Amino acid sequence: MPIRTVILDFDGTCTDVEQEAQGFLAGYQADLARVLGLTDIQPAWAAAEAQVLAEPSRFGMVIGGRMVAPAVDLYLLATAISTLMEPELGDEETERLFKENYRFTTMAFKPETRPVLEALASSVEHLCVVTNSEPAKVGAKLDALDLSQRDTIRLHGDARKFLVAEPVKHEGSDRFAALPETQQVAGWPRPIYVRRGHYFDALASIWEATRTTPAETLVVGDVFELDLVLPGALGCGVHLVPSPRTLDYERRGVEALGGTHAEDLHDLLDLV
Numbered sequence: 001m002p003i004r005t006v007i008l009d010f011d012g013t014c015t016d017v018e019q020e021a022q023g024f025l026a027g028y029q030a031d032l033a034r035v036l037g038l039t040d041i042q043p044a045w046a047a048a049e050a051q052v053l054a055e056p057s058r059f060g061m062v063i064g065g066r067m068v069a070p071a072v073d074l075y076l077l078a079t080a081i082s083t084l085m086e087p088e089l090g091d092e093e094t095e096r097l098f099k100e101n102y103r104f105t106t107m108a109f110k111p112e113t114r115p116v117l118e119a120l121a122s123s124v125e126h127l128c129v130v131t132n133s134e135p136a137k138v139g140a141k142l143d144a145l146d147l148s149q150r151d152t153i154r155l156h157g158d159a160r161k162f163l164v165a166e167p168v169k170h171e172g173s174d175r176f177a178a179l180p181e182t183q184q185v186a187g188w189p190r191p192i193y194v195r196r197g198h199y200f201d202a203l204a205s206i207w208e209a210t211r212t213t214p215a216e217t218l219v220v221g222d223v224f225e226l227d228l229v230l231p232g233a234l235g236c237g238v239h240l241v242p243s244p245r246t247l248d249y250e251r252r253g254v255e256a257l258g259g260t261h262a263e264d265l266h267d268l269l270d271l272v
Contacts, residue, residue, distance in 0.1 A: 004124065004210070005212045007206065007231070007236075008221075010133060011133055017073045017108075021073070036086055052077065052080045056247055057189050057190055059084055064091060067190060068226070072245040122149065133158075161199040166197045168197065172204040175214075176195070180194055180195075194230060203230070214234045224240060233257075239254075239260050241262070242263050243263075
């Protein structure tokens with residue numbers, strides 16, 4: 001079945017997180033230090049970071065008492081470190097730390113992002129960006145690319161792909177009801193949570209608006225658990241854009257879903 005809809009993650013997929021997130025990281029550390037009453041957060045931060053990086057299957061992004069993503073970019077790493085340093089931090093405070101400091105991100109697109117988005121906008125019926133980040137901030141970054149067909153790109157922010165919950169809007173709820181709670185990837189010891197209802201709502205709203213189906217959709221992201229597990233379980237095509245921090249199980253997981261992976265976004269053009 002031909003691909004009619006392409007859904008892209010944003011941070012890390014279209015951008016260079018190692019560059020764009022330096023201001024975020026500095027603000028996050030300063031904010032967390034105030035929350036924890038620390039005058040110098042660096043020693044405790046460094047110790048927690050070493051622990052997270054040494055045992056990636058044990059430490060990651062924890063929401064609602066569940067580990068929902070590995071610490072494979074600076075945003076996820078900061079979240080993992082903060083919950084390791086203070087297990088009682090709470091989901092609301094964890095989300096606040098991210099949102100309050102995302103405003104300090106800079107503009108650091110991958111060099112191939114603009115030409116690939118231009119080509120996709122011209123070659124597929126529907127091009128969408130679905131991101132956990134604030135839509136106004138992401139929209140402004142997309143505007144700065146000066147794309148010839150910017151107005152055709154749908155943007156869904158605050159997708160909360162990390163939230164394991166039931167859908168709110170219930171569009172296509174029969175599809176969601178059939179999903180398993182978790183799945184396993186060979187060689188990865190912890191379960192991977194599939195049922196992320198807020199993210200499902202974003203996807204379902206796109207299919208309703210475009211009159212397309214999961215089988216006609218390709219979803220592209222840089223974090224397997226956040227971006228690709230749910231769409232893959234729903235029957236979408238999935239494509240992983242690895243970074244130097246990507247873990248081997250993520251590639252294996254994508255392959256098990258029949259998906260693909262390639263570091264250069266140009267490879268997407270061969271898929272559509």
